[in-house]
Amino acid sequence: MNTVIPSPAQPSIPVAGRSERFPVRRVFCIGRNYADHAKEMGASVDTANPMFFTKPADALVTDGADVPYPSVTHDLHHEVEMVVALASGGTDLTLEQAAATVWGYGVGLDLTRRDLQAQAKAKGSPWDVAKAFDHSAPVSALVPASEVTPTAATRISLEINGETRQAATLGDMLLDVPAILSALSKLFELKAGDIVYTGTPAGVSALLRGDRFRATLEGVATLEGRVV
Ligand code: MN
Secondary structure: OOOOOOOOOOOEEOOOOOOEEEEEOEEEEEEOOHHHHHHHHHOOOOOOOOOOEEEHHHEEEEOOOOOOOOOOOEEOOEEEEEEHHHHEOOOOHHHHHOOOOOOEEEEEEEOHHHHHHHHHHHHHOOOHHHHHHOEEEEEOOOEEEOOOOOOOOOOEEEEEEEEEEEEEEEHEEOHHHHHHHHHOOOOEEEEOEEEEEEEOOOOOOEOOOOOEEHHHOOOOEOOOOOEO
């Protein structure tokens, strides 16, 4: 293809133990998927109508790169989340069909400009400036589902400067992975390369310049990095 400007780079995520990378098409996120986090945000929960938003694929931060503290905000928050990567997709997927689309798993941070999110909520404005900013989606290397599959007992946690801020098990999720993907597939046609941030447990709090983070999906993936 001849292009009038240089083609933008294809965002991708490393795969643990392999030279091949996972090319990313779109980044979906579910909100309010842990009851204790919804409660700490003063938000209601409606599992029949889950709340989704997106980030641009080039908001991903991979390979342990530093996360620049974003502009405008004075309240950057961490949200540790399991990340699911899809090898296929479709629309109106059953739970069984949805489960079969998963290629692999990782762990990531859904970084949030919490002050701008509060302003958006108050005004009924979109969340893009709060959620979809540059470098807002650090993510670990992915592990194929053929090698490891998280269970309800799998622990997800986040340490900041060695102190645990968030910890839960995946069984605390209100919607599990097949339910998330099935619901999402009613709103969007899912395709190979899509990834989904699956929601955060309680304990979200502020990140400062110089903070070091270590996110763990026990036995699956670890993400380490720092805010600069
Ligand atoms: Mn989130």
